[in-house]
Amino acid sequence: MTHATFYIIDEKHIEADNDYLLHFACHQAAMSYRQGSKVYLLAESKVQAEQIDEYLWQQEPDNFVPHNLIGEGPRGGAPVEVGWPGLRHSGHRGVLINLSHEAPNFAVTFSQVVDFVPCDEKLKQQARERYKAYRLAGIQLQTAAAPETP
Template identity: 60%
Template sequence: MALATFYILDEKHDKPQQQMLETVCSLASQFCQQGMKVFITADSKAQAETIDEQLWQRSPDHFVPHNLIGEGPRGGTQVEIGWPGVRPAGHRNVLINLAEEAAIFAPSFAQVVDFVPCDETLKQQARERYKIYRMAGREMRTLAIEESSVI
């Protein structure tokens, strides 16, 4: 059964957005180590570029092969980073969604990772995405962001 995991951001963390981006990079690395192909949908092209830069900053021992949509080899690398309005170059196992809307192509992924922000408006949008994934028949899982090593 297809899985959707929602990570709840820590309201007590002094920089929850940064915590989320670090978790995205860590999860992408973990999925890659398992041989999975990942598509990260950022909230904007600027956020996609930030994630790209953070992945480049990882130590050589923890390098994650990645590219922004439209860059890199045909078909993309193990991790592709996009933004609303673009699609992955090829088949991917995992979607990490940072966009406010559920990706219309989410049903093609075996696993979806999403986040529940601290802001009330953004929390409501996360609840709507949760409903969409649940109605699509996904097995739902909700974890605190500190549990992100449990994939």
């Protein structure tokens, strides 16, 4: 059974760090990797995927996370694979981190889904739609407050 956690992003996070959501998603990917999970990080666009890739490359050597954009890297992908809508991930991954505006129809193939509820009203409504889509797909749902610092 797939479980999903929606992290509620408070306005104070965005005020403190304009790229908080991206950094938090990368932190979640790193945590999952260190716990032995293979991760698919679904960006909202190719541009955002490239930003995530760059952010992950800039980490200190002790915090390095083996990753690649879809279509790059080793056959079957690195432990953390970064993609965007319209592409197919390499499969056999346990964690999906969703930054896209829609619920991917393949979410049920993961054991864990991480999603976000931004403070912007339009984006919050899109999160509600993803929540409904996951629920209709039979995914177990929970919400949690995003931590102060990722």
